[in-house]
Amino acid sequence: MNRITPFLWFDGQAEEAALFYTSIFQNSRIVNLTRYGEAGPGRPGSVLTVDFELDGQPMVALNGGPEFHFTEAVSLSIACADQAEVDHFWTALSQGGEEGQCGWLKDRYGLSWQVVPTVLGALMGTPDPEKAKRVTEALMKMKKIVIRDLEDALKS
Numbered sequence: 740m741n742r743i744t745p746f747l748w749f750d751g752q753a754e755e756a757a758l759f760y761t762s763i764f765q766n767s768r769i770v771n772l773t774r775y776g777e778a779g780p781g782r783p784g785s786v787l788t789v790d791f792e793l794d795g796q797p798m799v800a801l802n803g804g805p806e807f808h809f810t811e812a813v814s815l816s817i818a819c820a821d822q823a824e825v826d827h828f829w830t831a832l833s834q835g836g837e838e839g840q841c842g843w844l845k846d847r848y849g850l851s852w853q854v855v856p857t858v859l860g861a862l863m864g865t866p867d868p869e870k871a872k873r874v875t876e877a878l879m880k881m882k883k884i885v886i887r888d889l890e891d892a893l894k895s
Contacts (some may be wrong), residue, residue, distance in 0.1 A: 745799070747798065747850065748803045749800055749802055749848065750803070751802050753802040754789050756848050757800045759847075761793065763827075763828065767792055769791045770792060772789055773786075774812075779802070779861060781804075788802075809848070811847040814851035816855060819857065822856070824856075826883070829844065832844055834847065835850070836849075839851075840881070862893055873892040873893065873895060877891075877892035
């Protein structure tokens with residue numbers, strides 16, 4: 740059992756967002772829906788929470804209302820094994836959203852994601868400071884991370 744579960748606040752789009760996210764990640768599913776009752780504060784019968792899993796990670800989406808919004812202060816990071824995974828998640832999650840720098844994006848709901856190849860740490864952590872500088876400079880020019888371009892910067 741996971742002790743920590745991300746709890747995401749939406750203004751009426753919790754079920755839509757959970758369906759969107761589970762369509763992108765393998766090993767994902769909607770687990771349970773709860774609905775507002777007569778006591779409110781939402782419309783009776785409307786979705787209150789959606790329990791779902793993203794690649795096995797439990798998540799909860801809440802229709803809490805318009806009071807709170809996502810910010811870049813919190814993001815979900817996806818460790819990608821290769822460029823194909825980076826491309827898949829970047830394309831799917833940025834659709835209708837906003838591309839940021841260095842592998843960051845906001846999806847159509849305003850939730851921030853980091854789409855990061857697992858090799859990034861090794862490329863940036865090379866012991867040669869000049870090579871590390873070139874990799875970092877290349878990364879800073881990117882929106883979606885392109886592994887080949889980082890490898891080329893390391894070698895040049």
